[in-house]
Amino acid sequence: MMQAMRQTIAHCQRIELLGQRVRLHFECVAALAPGQFVLARVAPAFDPYLRRSLFPSVITPNGFAADLAEDDPALRFIAPGSDVDVLTPAGSPVGGPPAASRLLLIADQTPAVLLPVAARAIESGGSVTLLLAQPYPLDALDPRLEIRVGSLPELAADFAPTADLVFIHTAQSLHRPIAQALASARPTVAAGFARALFAPPMPCGTGACGACAVRTARGWKPACTEGPFFNLADLET
Ligand code: FES
Structure with a gap:
């Protein structure tokens, strides 16, 4: 059963430069599992119901990190010390691989x-x-x-x-x-x-708006709740 999303704050602790990318480290009660992501309200001026997905590159017991391109517009709003309103966890976890996979x-x-x-x-x-x-x-x-x-x-x-x-x-x-x-x-x-x-824009993250629908061999599926990882064979339509 999918864990219910909660609204919380992700506190940006530090920023790390990785070539042409930027790794943002957040402290957050995110409860993320591999395959899941957070829905962030990055810019305060935007519609509060329109969020963008932040996919973790690192998951820790106390938060997560997300890697963005150095020209990502979100970096105009996120700096060390800033707080980001997030919904978490979003999406379906991929499940742990069997031992020694x-x-x-x-x-x-x-x-x-x-x-x-x-x-x-x-x-x-x-x-x-x-x-x-x-x-x-x-x-x-x-x-x-x-x-x-x-x-x-x-x-x-x-x-x-x-x-x-x-x-x-x-x-x-x-x-x-x-x-x-x-x-x-x-x-x-x-x-x-x-x-x-498969990660199209996911403005609501709840399966309600239909904006993230993905055509699969089993019909249209919302990426925000049934994805973002899909069986490759199901996407081959
Ligand atoms: S983002 Fe609205 S249904 Fe997926």
Whole structure:
């Protein structure tokens, strides 16, 4: 059963520069699990019912961190010491991987939203390989991750045979080539083997407004409550 969201304050403790990205560290009773996110009212002048999603790159017992591009408009409103009104936790958790799982993470622009999944897998004795389309600042990544940079479908085919679970954060146009690469590299692809993040704007976060509806093989689903991770096979429509 999904945990009810609560409205609370996320206090920005510090900001860390990671190449062209900025990591915001928040103290917050966020109660986040990997796969979940917060809905933040970043700018006080905006409509109070319109929020933006902040996906954690790090989840701690006392809060979370979120990585933003250095030109993200939210950075005009968030600085060390500022408070952000958030609804948390939003979305469905991906669940803990079985102990000693081998995870394959695939990202084209930034792997940040996949990092809590990686951390959970490593905590439970698993291993994680991260496939990137372009280099990412190493100081933003756990040194225990195995990292490969290159063509994502080709790398996915190389690593799929030994993976237990796959998590993907790429442009939608890459979903089909990656799905085909995974299918070509394994005798069977079980339901739930590969999950892709789908995160359109989510202004309400409650499944009420329909703005985040995602077309899946099982019909239209709100990403804010039934996502943001969906079975890759269900997105192949
Ligand atoms: S954001 Fe309103 S239904 Fe998902």
